Amino acid sequence: MFYTSTRDKSIKVTASQAIAQGISEEGGLFVPCELPRFSMEKINSMVSMSYIDRAKTVLKEFLTDFTEEELNYCVEGAYSAEKFSSPAIAPTVNVNGNKNILELWHGPTCAFKDMALQLLPYLMTVSAKKTAEGKTIVILVATSGDTGKAALEGFKDVADTKILVFYPVDGVSPMQKLQMTTQEGQNVAVCAINGNFDDAQSAVKAIFTDAEIKAQLADKNMMFSSANSINWGRLVPQIVYYFSTYCDMISMNKIKAGDEINVVVPTGNFGNILAGYYAKKMGLPIKTLICASNSNNVLTDFLKTGIYDKNRSFYTTTSPSMDILISSNLERLLYHMSGEDDKLVADLMKQLSVNGKYTVSDTLIKDIQSTFNAGFASEDEVNETIKTHFDKFNYLCDTHTAVAVKVYDNYVAETNDDIPTVIDSTASPYKFSKSVLSAVQDGKAPEFDEFEMVDKLYEVTNAAVPAPLANLKNKKIRFNNVCDKKNMSEMVFKLLDL
Ligand SMILES: *Cc1c(COP(=O)(O)O)cnc(C)c1O
Numbered sequence: 118m119f120y121t122s123t124r125d126k127s128i129k130v131t132a133s134q135a136i137a138q139g140i141s142e143e144g145g146l147f148v149p150c151e152l153p154r155f156s157m158e159k160i161n162s163m164v165s166m167s168y169i170d171r172a173k174t175v176l177k178e179f180l181t182d183f184t185e186e187e188l189n190y191c192v193e194g195a196y197s198a199e200k201f202s203s204p205a206i207a208p209t210v211n212v213n214g215n216k217n218i219l220e221l222w223h224g225p226t227c228a229f230k231d232m233a234l235q236l237l238p239y240l241m242t243v244s245a246k247k248t249a250e251g252k253t254i255v256i257l258v259a260t261s262g263d264t265g266k267a268a269l270e271g272f273k274d275v276a277d278t279k280i281l282v283f284y285p286v287d288g289v290s291p292m293q294k295l296q297m298t299t300q301e302g303q304n305v306a307v308c309a310i311n312g313n314f315d316d317a318q319s320a321v322k323a324i325f326t327d328a329e330i331k332a333q334l335a336d337k338n339m340m341f342s343s344a345n346s347i348n349w350g351r352l353v354p355q356i357v358y359y360f361s362t363y364c365d366m367i368s369m370n371k372i373k374a375g376d377e378i379n380v381v382v383p384t385g386n387f388g389n390i391l392a393g394y395y396a397k398k399m400g401l402p403i404k405t406l407i408c409a410s411n412s413n414n415v416l417t418d419f420l421k422t423g424i425y426d427k428n429r430s431f432y433t434t435t436s437p438s439m440d441i442l443i444s445s446n447l448e449r450l451l452y453h454m455s456g457e458d459d460k461l462v463a464d465l466m467k468q469l470s471v472n473g474k475y476t477v478s479d480t481l482i483k484d485i486q487s488t489f490n491a492g493f494a495s496e497d498e499v500n501e502t503i504k505t506h507f508d509k510f511n512y513l514c515d516t517h518t519a520v521a522v523k524v525y526d527n528y529v530a531e532t533n534d535d536i537p538t539v540i541d542s543t544a545s546p547y548k549f550s551k552s553v554l555s556a557v558q559d560g561k562a563p564e565f566d567e568f569e570m571v572d573k574l575y576e577v578t579n580a581a582v583p584a585p586l587a588n589l590k591n592k593k594i595r596f597n598n599v600c601d602k603k604n605m606s607e608m609v610f611k612l613l614d615l
Contacts, residue, residue, distance in 0.1 A: 118181045120147040120349060123452040124463040131182045133244035136237075136350035137254070139343035140325060145463070147349045148449050153178035155360070155400040161374045164364040168206035169196050171364065172236075172357045179353050183243060191239035195354075200225050200235060202583060207232060207358045209365040212512050215537045216525070217371060219362045222515075226296060227545035227583045228438070229389065230267035233346075233354040238271045238278065240350040241342060245277070253339045255613065256280040257324060259317035261385065261438045262293035263544065265307070266300070268344040273302030280344070281612050282307045283317045286599055288437055291567045292548050292586065299592035306612040307596040310605065313431055315443050318345070320605045330606060337615060346388030347445050355392030356399070362539050363401055372537050377404040379538040381528075383521040384408045384416060385439040387446035389541060394450065394488065404536065409524035410493040411436045416444055420491035423482030426474040434496060435552040436516040438543070443469070451477070454485050490532075494523035502526075503546075503556035513557075513580045516549045518542040547586050550574045 120135040122128040124145030130138070135147035155175075163171050172192045180188060196206050203223040210218045224231025245254055256278060258268050265282040272280040282297060286309040289297075297307045310317050324330055325341055334340060346352060359380070366372045380403050382390040390408055397403040410417050412432040419425040427442040434440055452462050455477075468475040477485075494502070502519040506512045514522060521540050529535045546553040550570040555562030557577055565573060568590050575582050600608045 118153070118179060119150045121150050122146065122459070123148055123448050124459055124466065126457060126459040132180045132349070133182050133247045136240050136244040136348065137248045137342060139341070139348045140322075144326060144466070145459070146347050146445070146448055148452055149179065152395065152398050157375050157400070157402075160360065160363065160401065161367070163360060164367050164374075166364070168357075168361055169193060171361045172196065172354070175357045175360055176353060179356075180240070182247065187243050191236060191243060194239050195236035205365070207361055209362045209369065209539065210512075211369065211371065212506070212510050215371070215535055217366065217537065217539050218512070218514070218518070218542045219358065219539050220542045221358065222542065222545045224267070225270050225585050226263070226266045227548050227586055228263035228267060229541065229543040230263045231270070232358060233351045234264070234267040234271040234344060236354045237268075237344055237348070237350045238275045242275060242277065244350070249340060251338065252277075254278045254342050255334065255339050256342055256344045257321050257609065258282045258344050259314065259321040260284045260289075261314040261440055262289035263438045263548075264345060266293060266296040269297065269300045269302065269305050269307070272344070273300065273305055275304070279304045279339075279613065280306070281609060283310050283321065283605065285309070285313045285317055286311055288313055288433060288440060290437060290549050290551075292550065292589075293437070295567060295589050295592075298594045298596045299589060300595065301592075306598075308598040308600055308608055308612065310600055310602050312602040313433075314441055315427075315431075316602045318443065318445070320602050321345070324606050324609060327606070330609075333615065339613070345445070346386050352388055352392055352395075352446070355389055356395050359393050359396035359401055359403070366537060366539065375402060377402045377536060379403070379405045379407060379534065379536055381407040381409055381521045381525045381538060381540040383436070383439060383517040383541060383543055384410060385441040385444065387416065387444040387450070389543070391446045391449055394453075397488070398453075405534070406489050407525060407528055408489055408491040409521040410491070411439050411499070411520050412493065412495060413440050413442060414493035415442050416447070417491045417493045419447070420485065420489050423477045423479065424474070425469065425476075427469070428473045434516075435499060435549065436520055438517055439520065450485070451481075455481055490528060492524035492527050494520045498523045500556040500560070503553055504559070507557055507578065513546045513553065513578050514542060515544040515546040516552050517544050519556075545583050545586070546578075546580060547571055547574065547582055
């Protein structure tokens with residue numbers, strides 16, 4: 118299998134080249150030239166497999182330049198029992214009736230990013246050995262909170278790698294901030310920036326493609342790569358759990374092999390939902406992919422009208438990992454849905470960077486709408502959803518998951534389409550204790566410190582506290598750096614000791 122670029126389809130690289138490089142030279146994103154097809158028989162044969170074996174079955178179709186030993190080493194290292202608190206790795210839980218929740222947060226940082234970022238360092242070091250022998254890979258990350266911690270945890274002390282993480286100074290939850298500033302490891306550094314996530318992401322992208330900076334790194338035998346979901350190695354592990362939840366739905370007798378399901382995804386950078394789209398294209402019976410946004414509803418508007426316009430107010434919400442106005446992975450969807458029109462995609466992305474806005478044709482948006490539905494939830498609706506789901510079903514969800522649950526409830530009310538559905542749950546409620554506690558208690562959250570908040574949430578709900586969050590209490594703060602977005606490249610040099 119080969120990969121090409123969304124902005125220049127004359128490019129042809131292997132999986133390991135795509136993963137080691139992160140982003141294509143001209144700024145496009147790597148996408149598979151064609152997708153493997155899974156028959157229903159093959160999917161059915163995965164029902165009795167462990168998560169690790171399901172992962173191997175899916176990934177080997179995409180990573181065709183990895184040997185079987187390499188793939189086994191990667192997958193078994195990533196999804197080991199000591200790293201994930203659930204033996205199912207990503208369990209599917211029935212809430213009531215046809216409403217099921219896919220819990221993607223049982224990894225070491227308690228957010229769904231672990232599903233990909235536990236595997237990515239393995240994929241990247243194996244890829245680098247094949248394509249960039251001897252170079253130190255420098256991972257630059259812009260994070261809205263969860264990616265940063267999950268990437269730090271995945272890459273810490275991995276030989277021949279360094280990782281630098283930038284987060285918006287006021288844009289992450291107290292727990293997320295603590296997780297990052299206390300990070301252990303010899304090859305890690307963390308810095309806050311004065312700006313929002315989009316500022317951090319744009320600056321990181323600019324540093325990546327800056328020829329002068331690249332040359333200076335090459336001099337020191339280093340190269341950049343990306344752990345953001347623009348990297349194919351971030352997306353491909355996410356395809357696995359859609360197959361896995363479908364298999365679990367069969368085991369749970371919620372569906373029979375071949376039945377269609379709907380999937381709802383709390384969306385930010387469009388990576389998670391795009392992985393669901395790939396699973397559908399590969400033959401998994403997904404009927405509709407429902408894209409859920411918070412008040413930063415740029416994707417809802419795009420999917421309803423075909424106009425993408427990031428020129429709008431930016432809201433800091435209680436679901437910070439979705440506070441995003443430039444959803445990078447939409448570029449990949451546009452490429453596939455436009456019949457692989459690289460010229461069109463390059464032109465739309467140019468319009469986006471110059472005017473902050475683009476419009477797609479009627480035909481294109483109608484095609485997209487035949488697979489995708491979209492909606493958004495306000496802050497009040499998120500709070501109300503957390504409370505009612507806890508009171509009625511004894512299910513405690515975090516703020517991001519609550520966005521998806523609310524958008525799904527609205528979808529069913531509008532369409533009466535209530536076939537068996539999987540809603541992605543992307544974070545442990547304890548990552549956002551204050552917001553969740555205040556929702557459960559009708560807005561009454563006392564001014565506790567973060568750990569008292571965790572204890573109080575446990576007292577009120579009795580939901581299990583994940584050990585990695587409880588253990589943070591005893592860790593020392595290691596990183597206090599703050600910089601302006603225009604000084605990020607100097608900060609990169611400083612943190613790398615160049
Ligand atoms: C990253 C993240 C999201 C958004 O996922 P995308 O793949 O960027 O769309 C949603 N919820 C949580 C908790 C996250 O960490």
